Amino acid sequence: MPDPMTLGGAALAAYLSKDGVSKLLGPTAEYLGGEMKSLVEKSQSNIVSVFKKAEKKCGEKIETSGTVNARVMKHVYDEARFSDDELLAEYFGGVLASARTVDGVDDxxxxxxxxxxxxxxxxxxxxxFFYYLMWFHSKDLKLNLHDDADRAKLALVVPASCYEETFSTVPNQSEMPYVAHSLSGLAKADLISNNFALQNSEDMKKKGIEVDEFAFLIYPTITGLELFIWVHGQGDIGFPAFSSSTLAEEPDIEIKSISKTRLKGS
Structure with a gap:
């Protein structure tokens, strides 16, 4: 199969209407119909990117009969075609892959x-960033993530320098507005616990955490864990997928200085 990202407008529409997408979505692909052909090439490329990522996340399951719930596909299609952010495409692709079932009933x-x-x-x-590190450091642990005490063992300590190196922050430009926006937004959506912290080394020591710089302290939530699992195409497996050593073996972003990070209890 040719790479759809290299195809021109008409060929791209043909790919979308009858090839890879039909295999991924099953009968739900019929909802795309002629509307897809009228989209501008950029939005076509964006949605193709999501579909290809979904196919990859399905793995061998893509060769078995299945379909994506139409409501799920609509939500992903409506939003993903207007964004060219690669990580967002990975997230939507993972949701599509997780939503693909034999009968398409799971919504x-x-x-x-x-x-x-x-x-x-x-x-x-x-x-x-946070949940990848939780997964990375807990692969060898036998945790029951339905249990509050076991889930708390995923509490994560991340030096600020690791964040700065990973996201290549601009020197002399304050990153705090973006960090505050991200932390408060994640907490409000119940994607991290609202008792997160970003504090200096002295304040961290009061919490029993030894660091020599500003650091994040992040606690997981059920919703945050579930979303991480879903965006890796493993929504049908649930929490056991988080313990798999292969869940995120090819990270979607390159995280720098992982050795500086750790679980709070380690």
Whole structure:
């Protein structure tokens, strides 16, 4: 199959209407119809990017019969075609992959697609950043994430320099407005616990945390964990997917200085 991102307008529309998308969405693909052909090339490219990411996240399951719930597809389609942010495309692609079932009845993806739709790019990257690190540091732990005590073991300590290196913040330009926006927004959406902290080393020591610079302290939530699982195409598996060593083995962003980060209890 040729890479759809290299195809021209007419060929791109043909790909969308009858090839990869039909395999991914099943009968739900009929909803796209002629409307897709009238979209501008940029929005076509954006939605193709999401569909291709969804196919990849489906893995071998893409070769089995299945369909995506029409309501889920509508929410993703309406929003994703107007954004060329790569991480946002990964999130919407993961929701589509998770929503693909044998009968297309499962509409939980409506909820998760609405969460993603409501998030800014800064909030999305912070959500991924924090939960990837929680996953990375907990792969060898046997946790029951339905249990409050076990979930609390994922509390994460991240030096501010790790954030700055990962997102290449501009020297002498305050990042705090973006950080505050991201943390408060994630907490309001119940994607992180509202008892998060970003404090200096002295204040962190009062919490029993030894660091030598400003650091984040982030606690997970059920919703935040579920979203991370869903955007990796594993919504049908649920919490056990978070314990899989392969869930995010190819990270969607390159996180720098991971060795500086740790779980609070380690």
């Amino acid at each position: 939980r993806g409506v909820y998760y697609s609405q969460i993603v739709k409501s998030m800014s790019s800064y909030q999305i990257r912070c959500h991924y």
